[in-house]
Amino acid sequence: MSSEQKREAWREDFPIHWEDDEYVTRREFTKFLGLTSFALFLGTAWIAVWERLQRWHPGARPAQRIAHITELDLGEVKLFRYPTAQEPCILIRIAPDRFVAYSQLCTHLVCPVVYEGEKQRLRCPCHEGYFSAEDGRVLAGPPKRPLPKIALSVRGDEIWVGDRV
């Protein structure tokens, strides 16, 4: 077989040029955009369904004793984990007869927040985000959402969280 014949055989096995193989037509790209649109719709629909499911079947939160009232003086905090061991929370005594609790994870990039008692605020040291200790709303910095509040109940001299006691 001559070299010319060999070359022709090679062309029959691989008839598409490298450049042609890489080439994407605008029609193909348009189809790809259509598929992207479908994927974005699926994502939004999935969140909508998940949101509804959570509304219909809210998981019961187990009751948990957090502290005794005398454990915390005014302006003091106690850290606890709720409802799972992976979710740190912070309990603060902001007034003699008022306790509040929030998730300790900043809503910006989940750094743990710390309480600044003299300014009645919670500070995220990572990106200088500030939240009100009164209600968890954002005071300053990059976070856009308030700190999730943990519902407390005082039973006797004890502070509890959760649905059932």
Added chain:
Amino acid sequence: MKRQRNTVLSIAMAFLAVVLLVQLWLLVGTLEAFMGGEGLVGLPAALASGVCLLIAAWLVWSVE
């Protein structure tokens, strides 16, 4: 005629890009609201995204 087809294709792609941007905005907004526990915004956002999908499908079909 070919130039006209090219123009139509370009316009369709530009519209598709706008539709995708709207869908992306809806998805990000819905996710933000969901993470922040801000009411039920998922359903209207999903419906709006569905309308965008229909428009995108029509555009893709029209350039075929």
